[in-house]
Amino acid sequence: MKFSRMFIPTTKETPKDASLPSHQYLVRGGFVNQVGAGIYNFMPLGKIVLEKIRNLVKSELDHAGCNEVQLGFVTPIELWEQSGRASKMGLEMLRIKDRKGGNFVLSPTNEEAMVELVKNRVTSYKDLPLNLYQINTKFRDEGRPRFGLLRGREFLMKDGYSFHESEEDMIREFHLMEETYKKIFTRLGLDFRVVEADSGAIGGSGSKEFHVLANSGEDTLVVCKNCDYAANIEAAKRKPKEIKGKREKVKEKVLTPNVTSIEDVSKFLDVEPSQTIKAVIKKAIYEDTQKVAVFFVRGDDELEETKASNSVDALELIDANEEDIKNAGLVAGYVGLFDLPKDVVCVIDNELKDEDNLICGANEENYHLTGISLKDLVDGKYDDLVVVQEGDKCVCCGGELTHTKGIEVGHIFQLGTKYSASMNANFLDRNGKARPFIMGTYGIGVSRLISAVIEQHHDDKGMIWTKETAPFTVDIIVSNAKNEDEMSFANHLYDALHKFKIETILDDRIDARYGFKMGDFELIGFPYGVIVGKKLDDGIVEIVDRKTLQKIEVQKHEVVSKLMELIG
Ligand code: ATP
Ligand code: MG
Numbered sequence: 001m002k003f004s005r006m007f008i009p010t011t012k013e014t015p016k017d018a019s020l021p022s023h024q025y026l027v028r029g030g031f032v033n034q035v036g037a038g039i040y041n042f043m044p045l046g047k048i049v050l051e052k053i054r055n056l057v058k059s060e061l062d063h064a065g066c067n068e069v070q071l072g073f074v075t076p077i078e079l080w081e082q083s084g085r086a087s088k089m090g091l092e093m094l095r096i097k098d099r100k101g102g103n104f105v106l107s108p109t110n111e112e113a114m115v116e117l118v119k120n121r122v123t124s125y126k127d128l129p130l131n132l133y134q135i136n137t138k139f140r141d142e143g144r145p146r147f148g149l150l151r152g153r154e155f156l157m158k159d160g161y162s163f164h165e166s167e168e169d170m171i172r173e174f175h176l177m178e179e180t181y182k183k184i185f186t187r188l189g190l191d192f193r194v195v196e197a198d199s200g201a202i203g204g205s206g207s208k209e210f211h212v213l214a215n216s217g218e219d220t221l222v223v224c225k226n227c228d229y230a231a232n233i234e235a236a237k238r239k240p241k242e243i244k245g246k247r248e249k250v251k252e253k254v255l256t257p258n259v260t261s262i263e264d265v266s267k268f269l270d271v272e273p274s275q276t277i278k279a280v281i282k283k284a285i286y287e288d289t290q291k292v293a294v295f296f297v298r299g300d301d302e303l304e305e306t307k308a309s310n311s312v313d314a315l316e317l318i319d320a321n322e323e324d325i326k327n328a329g330l331v332a333g334y335v336g337l338f339d340l341p342k343d344v345v346c347v348i349d350n351e352l353k354d355e356d357n358l359i360c361g362a363n364e365e366n367y368h369l370t371g372i373s374l375k376d377l378v379d380g381k382y383d384d385l386v387v388v389q390e391g392d393k394c395v396c397c398g399g400e401l402t403h404t405k406g407i408e409v410g411h412i413f414q415l416g417t418k419y420s421a422s423m424n425a426n427f428l429d430r431n432g433k434a435r436p437f438i439m440g441t442y443g444i445g446v447s448r449l450i451s452a453v454i455e456q457h458h459d460d461k462g463m464i465w466t467k468e469t470a471p472f473t474v475d476i477i478v479s480n481a482k483n484e485d486e487m488s489f490a491n492h493l494y495d496a497l498h499k500f501k502i503e504t505i506l507d508d509r510i511d512a513r514y515g516f517k518m519g520d521f522e523l524i525g526f527p528y529g530v531i532v533g534k535k536l537d538d539g540i541v542e543i544v545d546r547k548t549l550q551k552i553e554v555q556k557h558e559v560v561s562k563l564m565e566l567i568g
Helices: 021-028 044-063 077-083 111-118 167-187 262-268 305-311 322-327 418-422 446-456 484-499 514-524 534-538 556-567
Strands: 032-036 039-042 074-076 095-097 103-106 130-139 154-164 192-196 207-213 219-224 230-232 252-255 277-285 290-298 316-319 345-349 358-361 367-372 401-416 426-428 434-436 438-445 474-478 504-507 528-532 540-545 551-555
Touching: 021 032, 021 446, 039 044, 044 130, 044 154, 044 167, 044 446, 074 077, 077 103, 077 111, 077 418, 111 130, 111 154, 111 418, 111 438, 154 167, 154 446, 167 192, 167 207, 167 401, 167 438, 192 219, 192 401, 207 219, 207 446, 277 305, 277 322, 277 358, 290 305, 290 322, 305 316, 401 418, 401 446, 418 438, 438 446, 474 484, 474 514, 484 504, 484 528, 484 534, 484 556, 504 514, 514 528, 528 556, 534 540, 540 556, 551 556
Parallel strands: 192 230, 290 345, 474 504, 474 528
Antiparallel strands: 032 039, 074 103, 095 103, 130 154, 154 438, 192 207, 207 401, 219 230, 219 401, 252 367, 277 290, 277 316, 358 367, 401 438, 426 434, 528 540, 540 551
């Protein structure tokens, strides 16, 4: 490809809202441009990278036995009603009406549509297993679209769905997909971790996420320093904390005027915060109702909202305001475990189970209870509610846990029969009995990966594409395109590299100066540049490595072999 023939509108201007390097450079390098909040056009270079990632994903999936299909981007709402998700998807799912008043959605994911495709077409265990995927546009009306392609509203996703006759076979496929995803992300040149995850609105039992490690990542990961354990903070576990130094307190109600925070309570009663119980009050939002919910965790722990939301099966949790708290019959600052108003939903952290000699609010203004025992509580509902902190102990090996940041680029789920059962999608098993398919589902953020590569591979001059993602591997930079010798050698080299299937762009722009061309080379981030300049008279050109920006001089007849050696 000749630079002069390509539409690459590079610019020095950084979009106002672009805080991350990937967002800034992809816009400045002329890869993408924003049309509306979270909606992007792909210009030629962006499109090349998108296709490269798509093809790489496709080649590994096809190799693993998956079949590519393509479903309609617009799906009828009836499908979502059948699965029961029409009311669960919330505002992220964009609904539209056609001219006849029919209701449709812009697909945010496609479990229902894929089940519908397979239903009544795959009828016997003999046709199983089957793994179908598509690489297709998705739309999610994200509350905060941001960071360019990292969190778009319209984006490209690979979504796959597998169908099995048994749980075991689904788990086998789940492992195969995990291995396949690892190959994909390794080939893309990414440093990533596979972590235990929360299953979110998609549902199902086991799920794992694939995270590209980057400080700009929106997710916090909990990682063990000693073993392989890694989990999204939303799903992370720890070894229960050992509580030492509890002070003996008698069981009584004590006057604690204006003592409402954990810090104040522990000071006032002269105990460690870990001997107190913290009440976190939230409003749990359901399909058609809202309830005030109180979550109890140890005084020195924090509430993990996703865990808390899952524990009460809510669509989401929001903060409860003063009025909500009062209307629910609660006394802010003095909420405790015993004698809570009946309508209030209450969940207690697992680690508090059977503990005694603790302190909590008395559900009465200005009073706390000391010396309480959880054993005295009848019908308490327990669940894992706490944020795993740095320094906590690993649930697998007891090693020290730390936090790191990640960008979620893939998510695989052991789904079970959630969709097949609700949508009546059955097959005949070996005994001739009709049973719902056991399913798995597997996603990759294809367009998000473009940004993820750049978050991990850039410097203060621009992007640095990895081998498999680079729009072109070599940029031949002709210092002075009016010089016939330089142009003639550059064309000759361009043809030679083409013959060896090395993807090359020739910067033949007549009106652009050398410095400008180098600037574009650095910003756009082609892995190698070949500078054809004045030294050509002595038979010499230079190869620049974009990663190190180091230049080496090479005899002109040795350029091709040297490049082949570097590219490997
Ligand atoms: P997130 O927590 O980042 O919103 P998710 O858990 O909602 O992601 P999934 O439903 O698992 O995402 O979707 C599969 C993949 O699609 C994700 O792993 C991610 O890489 C990608 N993805 C999800 N939402 C977006 C988005 N708004 N923009 C770009 N890619 C996305
Ligand atoms: Mg999401």
